Amino acid sequence: ETAAHEAVFDAAVAADERIEPRDWMPEGYRASLVRQIAQHAHSEIIGMQPEANWITRAPSLRRKAILMAKVQDEAGHGLYLYSAAETLGTSRDELLDKLHSGRQKYSSIFNYPTLTWADVGAIGWLVDGAAITNQVPLCRCSYGPYARAMVRVCKEESFHQRQGYEALLALSRGTEAQHAMAQDAVDRWWWPSLMMFGPPDDESTHTAQAMAWKIKRHTNDELRQRFVDIAVPQAEALGLTLPDPDLRWNEERGHYDFGAIDWTEFWDVLKGNGPCNDQRLSRRRQAHEDGAWVREAAAAHAEKHKDTGKH
């Protein structure tokens, strides 16, 4: 019987059809999706912290309102993604528990500090830019709920990216000190942004299987290259440089060559040793504890009204 199910699943994937929650799927497919979607959801909500750090210090009311909206969007992305994971049979409680106990990961990028206002611009331009490059192909992921969630997420990320670019452009064209602040932020965020795409293909444990299942549509190195090719002309338009002396156009490949990434730093951040890992996780745990009364009140309310069907 499993063989028959498997044949239906394989045919659906081969035909580029979507797999839906009630369809039979291999356990490995389910587990791999839960792993990736959970990691993605955790990244969205942990990713609120570095930028939220600047809400009270945004340089104008307009910038403050935009930043608040952006950080709120990230919370929304987390919610769509936890819901997508729930369609695979794991509860949000279980996933949050795994985040809080360090059994599931979130993106390496959010373990770096936001030292100046320019970091908010650099995150929008580079981090959201990298996120879009990675996530647009996920709109064609074989798992329906994840693919559909990505459509709206990508639209919002595009707005975030423009927001960051525009903020950075204003600084780059501002006073000498503002220009220097923008350049310093780009210098610090460039390499960690390239690491967001994951380890090089020959060290990526999940890529081959994820591509066979059409969860991923491109390898980590392919998407990293695509991002570099997009970012270089944008940096020129911004009047800023990228901190890589080896960056140059390769006519033969039709791509930019770039320097070696410090993978020791990447694995070290994944192990918990980045500059902000402890702070990010402890704030997250604290926020969860602080919200306990809301969960309890909601549960009590649901219990009280369960017979009436009223809410």
Ligand code: FAQ
């Ligand atoms: N950080 O075999 P692979 C955002 C882990 S954007 C931490 O290549 P895979 C928007 C990987 O999990 C950021 N860990 O893995 C935003 C695996 O370990 P495991 C979130 C990483 O899954 C902007 C091991 O290394 N976006 O939040 C990282 O095939 C601004 C081996 O790696 C997504 O999650 C990393 N960078 O490829 C929010 C996109 N890279 O699980 C707020 C969806 C790898 O076996 C503000 N995810 N690892 O213990 C993906 O596309 C994939 O999961 C990859 C990794 C490409 C991230």
